[in-house]
Amino acid sequence: MANPNKVKGTQWESAIRDYLNSSLGLVDERGKFLDPMDGANVRRAAQEGSKDVGDIHAAPFVLEAKNTATPAVPTWIRQAETEAEHAGFPFGVVVRKVRGSAVAMGRVHVSVRTWTRIRLDLGMPTDEFAALYGWSVSLRGLDTSRWYLTTTLRDFAHVVGDYRRIVPLGVSARAVR
Template sequence: MANPNKAKGTAWESAVRDYLNAFLGLVSESGTFINPMSGENVRRAAQEGAKDVGDIHAAPFVLEAKNTRAPAVPTWIRQAEVEATHAGFPYGIVVRKVRGSSVAMGRVHVSVRTWTRVRLALGMPTQEFAVLYGWSVSLRGLDTSRWYLTTTVADFARLLADFRRLVPEGVSHGAVR
């Protein structure tokens, strides 16, 4: 790969995919899919050009992976949500690399709207959901479109596993119909 920044981004996407698949028990010890045809497998998405579908598909989430120095979280979240729509998934989120830390300590960012929709799908009270999955709030001035919530990749992996286990298939679990 000629572009070093592209190589860093690809490495981060692959690391997140591999972490989530291992956490969810979807791969063997050698890293191969236990059931290659399963829709539950976390996969890196093929690039779709103008109708980008995000970097990683972890149904029901589309993850936009970022490995950059300067954060632009609200912009990235809007991008992830558009790409989730293009991919036909209900939730778009951002997963950002933290320099010098493990994949598990990467940061997951979601809009207040997405956070609320996921919480409601799980049927959890606000405080319980926030504490159980380690969410913290970032408020950027009075413009609520710039507000977001953050957790770690490790906490998101637990959330993903619980969501898949607790939320019935047709309820915001797979592709948007």
């Protein structure tokens, strides 16, 4: 019998992937890819080798999916950023399931550094970026490495779509450092 936590994690990853593909207009009404060879398709990552490359690839983002009762957001963000680096993507983010809510209400967490890099690539002022995509700030004490920003998966889908429209995949000079 499969590990029940592994099954829950896999279901959450698949729900995120399916939601993003639908929101980004990459699938038909049955969930079938419009163009299976399109590099913009959101996919669950196959693990290769010893370095984890994250759970979901939604270029230019690597998503680390979390379906747990106890949050450890700063630790998860560091994990996501490391996995993005392993995968060769500029941004690592965490998507945490909200119990009893639709997939769209999942919480997307990013570091202040990642948030700033995305905002600058989009050429948006801080206030406009925060308001347009519903970002809220979590400050954890004086240690800035524990500070992060949060939005919903619904709003993050708009971030992904807008980023892809404004910054062609593989082009961002500022994002890849």
